[in-house]
Amino acid sequence: MISIFKLIGALGIILIAIGIILKKRKVQDVLFILGGICLETYSIYINDIIFIILQLIFILAAVYDLVKIQFFKKKN
Numbered sequence: 001m002i003s004i005f006k007l008i009g010a011l012g013i014i015l016i017a018i019g020i021i022l023k024k025r026k027v028q029d030v031l032f033i034l035g036g037i038c039l040e041t042y043s044i045y046i047n048d049i050i051f052i053i054l055q056l057i058f059i060l061a062a063v064y065d066l067v068k069i070q071f072f073k074k075k076n
Contacts, residue, residue, distance in 0.1 A: 003045075005041065005045035005046075006042070008038045008041050008042055009039055009041075009042030009045075011035075011038050012034075012035040012037070012039035012042065013035065013039070014035070015031045015034050015035030016031065016039075018031055019031030019032050025065075025069060026066065026069055029062045029063075029065050029066035029069070032058070032062035033059055033063060036055050036058045036059035037059060039051075039058075040052065040056065040059060043055050
């Protein structure tokens with residue numbers, strides 16, 4: 001039987017892959033954040049500190065980029 005956490009991890013990979021394909025920056029960042037959260041959940045489940053840290057950095061970078069886009073959009 002497949003673990004719910006493995007399904008969440010797979011969903012994360014799919015969301016990130018869709019974000020890469022779409023190439024619409026704002027949508028891409030949202031998909032990266034959601035996919036990153038899914039993969040972070042899986043990383044915590046498998047208790048892998050390297051991937052936990054990696055996913056935190058990935059999520060924070062996507063959030064930063066999304067906020068930056070919103071800030072510059074309102075400023076211009």
